[in-house]
Amino acid sequence: MTGTVYLVGAGPGAPDLLTLRAARLLESADIVFHDALVNPEILALAGKAKMVAVGKRCGKHSTAQAFINKQLIDSARKHDVIVRLKGGDPMLFGRAQEEIDALVGSGVDVEVVPGITAALAASASLKVSLTRRGIARNVAFVTPRIGKAEKAGNWLDTAASADTVVIYMGAGEAAAIANALILQGRPASTPAAMIESASLSDEQWHFGTLAGLAELAGLVGTGPAIIVLGEVLRDRARAGSQLSEWVRKAG
Numbered sequence: 003m004t005g006t007v008y009l010v011g012a013g014p015g016a017p018d019l020l021t022l023r024a025a026r027l028l029e030s031a032d033i034v035f036h037d038a039l040v041n042p043e044i045l046a047l048a049g050k051a052k053m054v055a056v057g058k059r060c061g062k063h064s065t066a067q068a069f070i071n072k073q074l075i076d077s078a079r080k081h082d083v084i085v086r087l088k089g090g091d092p093m094l095f096g097r098a099q100e101e102i103d104a105l106v107g108s109g110v111d112v113e114v115v116p117g118i119t120a121a122l123a124a125s126a127s128l129k130v131s132l133t134r135r136g137i138a139r140n141v142a143f144v145t146p147r148i149g150k151a152e153k154a155g156n157w158l159d160t161a162a163s164a165d166t167v168v169i170y171m172g173a174g175e176a177a178a179i180a181n182a183l184i185l186q187g188r189p190a191s192t193p194a195a196m197i198e199s200a201s202l203s204d205e206q207w208h209f210g211t212l213a214g215l216a217e218l219a220g221l222v223g224t225g226p227a228i229i230v231l232g233e234v235l236r237d238r239a240r241a242g243s244q245l246s247e248w249v250r251k252a253g
């Protein structure tokens with residue numbers, strides 16, 4: 003084994019949100035295995051690398067995880083610098099542990115380079131801090147999405163009780179999420195935001211309440227979208243709705 007596999011966070015999309023370490027590794031990579039969501043401008047940094055798409059997007063073809071693991075291990079026998087580029091941070095909702103375990107189990111050196119996760123990009127886009135004195139002292143990152151043969155987790159308990167909740171991979175099932183959370187005791191009036199393509203030039207955000215989450219989801223286009231819930235959004239949501247009301251009237 004000669005090569006090292008670097009699990010690198012590509013961040014939420016904007017190329018200048020990539021870390022310097024990630025950019026340097028891409029420049030020196032011999033081969034890059036990348037997710038579907040990674041911005042082409044970021045991929046272009048890997049000037050001398052062979053590019054392999056192993057992307058996962060809902061409803062589209064994705065490479066089976068076991069096959070990705072095998073490709074990474076095989077690559078480590080042939081190359082020095084192998085980059086496994088993942089959207090956001092590799093260690094959040096990215097199946098990084100399965101890749102790390104497979105690589106370490108095969109004697110391959112692994113390093114992880116963090117990236118900016120979508121929740122933090124969304125917080126920046128909204129200009130809303132996910133924590134706030136007297137209002138939110140904890141934040142939960144959850145997903146209702148479960149893999150095949152995986153037992154249902156307790157995301158609902160967590161999302162019902164955390165001060166601020168960020169829901170990954172939930173836009174497609176917004177109505178079910180809202181119903182479940184309201185049944186679990188989260189007030190229907192909880193402020194909500196849906197952020198699509200955070201950090202990119204075509205980013206969109208929409209404010210509403212938990213009860214109206216499905217409506218917000220209906221406004222989402224083809225980009226990745228994330229849901230934020232919690233009282234930290236209240237002032238911003240009010241200002242946001244006034245603004246959209248004003249734009250509607252003006253238009």
Ligand SMILES: C[S@@+](CC[C@H](N)C(=O)[O-])C[C@H]1O[C@@H](n2cnc3c(N)ncnc32)[C@H](O)[C@@H]1O
Pocket residue numbers: 014015039088089090091092093094095096118119120121123124169170171172197198199200201202226227228229
């Ligand atoms: C498989 S998860 C990967 C999360 C990633 N590891 C991270 O740390 O952001 C993909 C989900 O992240 C969210 N996401 C990723 N990039 C996003 C962006 N730029 N804007 C909004 N949501 C995003 C969406 O909920 C999407 O369905």
